[in-house]
Amino acid sequence: MIDQGTLWVVIIGLGIGSYFLRFAFLGIVGDRPMPSWLLRHLRYTAVAMLPAMVAPLVVWPAATGGEADLPRMTAAVVTLCVGLATKNVLAAIFSGAATLFGMLFLLGA
Amino acid sequence: MPSTTPKSRTRASAYWKGAADGAPFLLVVAPFATLFGVLATEAGLNILETLVFSAVVFAGAAQFTALQLMQENAPTLIVLASALAVNLRVAMYSASLTPWIGAAPLWQRAIAAYFTVDQSYACSVAQFEKEPQMTVPQRMAYFSGVLSPIVPMWYICTLLGAAVGTQVPDSWALDFALPIAFLAMVAPMLRTAAHVIAACVAIIVSLLTAGVPYSLGLIIAGTCGMMAGAQAEVFFQRRRLQHD
Numbered sequence: 001m002i003d004q005g006t007l008w009v010v011i012i013g014l015g016i017g018s019y020f021l022r023f024a025f026l027g028i029v030g031d032r033p034m035p036s037w038l039l040r041h042l043r044y045t046a047v048a049m050l051p052a053m054v055a056p057l058v059v060w061p062a063a064t065g066g067e068a069d070l071p072r073m074t075a076a077v078v079t080l081c082v083g084l085a086t087k088n089v090l091a092a093i094f095s096g097a098a099t100l101f102g103m104l105f106l107l108g109a
Numbered sequence: 110m111p112s113t114t115p116k117s118r119t120r121a122s123a124y125w126k127g128a129a130d131g132a133p134f135l136l137v138v139a140p141f142a143t144l145f146g147v148l149a150t151e152a153g154l155n156i157l158e159t160l161v162f163s164a165v166v167f168a169g170a171a172q173f174t175a176l177q178l179m180q181e182n183a184p185t186l187i188v189l190a191s192a193l194a195v196n197l198r199v200a201m202y203s204a205s206l207t208p209w210i211g212a213a214p215l216w217q218r219a220i221a222a223y224f225t226v227d228q229s230y231a232c233s234v235a236q237f238e239k240e241p242q243m244t245v246p247q248r249m250a251y252f253s254g255v256l257s258p259i260v261p262m263w264y265i266c267t268l269l270g271a272a273v274g275t276q277v278p279d280s281w282a283l284d285f286a287l288p289i290a291f292l293a294m295v296a297p298m299l300r301t302a303a304h305v306i307a308a309c310v311a312i313i314v315s316l317l318t319a320g321v322p323y324s325l326g327l328i329i330a331g332t333c334g335m336m337a338g339a340q341a342e343v344f345f346q347r348r349r350l351q352h353d
Contacts, residue, residue, distance in 0.1 A: 002152055002153050002154065002179045002180065006179060006185050006188075007154065007158060007179065009185050010175050010179060010185060010188050010189060010192075011158075011161060011162050011165055011166065012165065013185075013189045014165075014166045014171060014172075014175055014189060014192050014193070015165035015166050015167075017189060017192075017193045017196075018166055018167070018168050018171060018193065018196050018199070019222060019223060021193065021196055021197065021199055021200040021203070022199050022200065022202070022203045022222040022223065022225045023203070023218075023219065023222040024200060024203065025200060025203040025204040025206075025207050026203045026204075026206060026207050026210070026211065026218050026221060026222050026225070027215065027218050027219060027222060029204070029207060034204060037339070039201070039204065040339040040342055040343070041335045041336070041338075041339045042197060042198070042200060042201040042204070043201065043338065043339070043342075044303070044304065044307040044334060044335045044337075044338030044339060045194065045195075045197035045198045045201070045331070045335055046170075046195075046197075046198040046294075046295070046298055047295055047298050047299060047304045047307045047308045047311075047334070047338065048307045048308065048310070048311040048330070048331045048332075048333075048334025048335045048337075048338060049174075049191075049194055049195045049197070049311070049327070049331040049334070050170065050195065050291045050294060050295045051291075051292075051295055051308045051311050051312045051315070051334070052311040052312065052314070052315035052326075052327055052330035052331045052334060053174060053177070053191075053195070053291065053315070053327055054287075054288045054291045054292055054295075055311075055312040055315045055316050055330075056315060056316060056319045056326075057177075057285075057287065057288045058288050059316060060319070061284065061285065062284060063282065063284040063285070072282075072285050072288075075285065075289060076288055076289070076292055079288075079289050079292040079293050079296070080292050080295075080296050081296075082293075082296075083292065083293050083295070083296020083297055084296045084297075084299060087296075087297040088297070089137055089293045089294055089297060090136055090137060090140075090293075092289075092292070092293035092296055092297075093140070093289055093290060093293045096289040096292065096293065097286075097289060100282055100285055100289070101282070104280075104282060
């Protein structure tokens, strides 16, 4: 269970922080040029942070008590492959979900 | 194609063009918002807290990250730093929108900043590059047009998800909805070798640092991934120059 105090600190802090991230350039930098090394690193934030967060959840899922789990692993691989092949977020989500349910059903039945 | 240009747009037509371009994203926004509503209530948030969270932060990936880390009882500072790092890409969006709408009045830019998200950014930059003759007020009209179908849907579906949240049975394996959603988001972003390298390095480091306390592994892994991507970009660029 999430502590009430923590929750509100996170909501407000994240709200202010996210807003500042978006306003920093648009509002403060305006049309002044930015250093290229900074832009170069910013380009890779999403493709680094999101997989970094997902990887442990795929390899050691909480739902199985941290045991590697074939349906979840397969679903992750299918999602990634369909996403790479089709460049379509929804197609990837639906294939991943179908794989997960299919495998859980097959192995659980 | 010179035959179709130059089109003279009014602000109204720019707005409606934006709304039409934004509408297909409802298919992405609706499930994500619903999922956030469901996961947040499963984590113990009530409907009001869930809605306020969505409205104040207004950044899907960062919200999911914060929720996940809070459930792992990570220290508040780590929760904030990690979620903000996930959201660093909106800083890049903001930076790349600046040349197009940086001349708008400050109050408009202040509002636009809150609404700078994946969808409004992607549509706007594509449109502004396609029709560079658009005036700044027309660009702002287009930007708000893109958002008008998306934003209400984000709030409504969060509410919907929060309302059904705790009734979703365990057998639906919703624990794995977040990994699937994030992988699906990332895959189409892996456009160059440098992007793939950034992702691979981030994954490897994140697995190696899984034991690091306070969920700090995420920040370490993300930083390594970003640096690897940036270095790879420089490397490939140099090699291309040498070959030319």
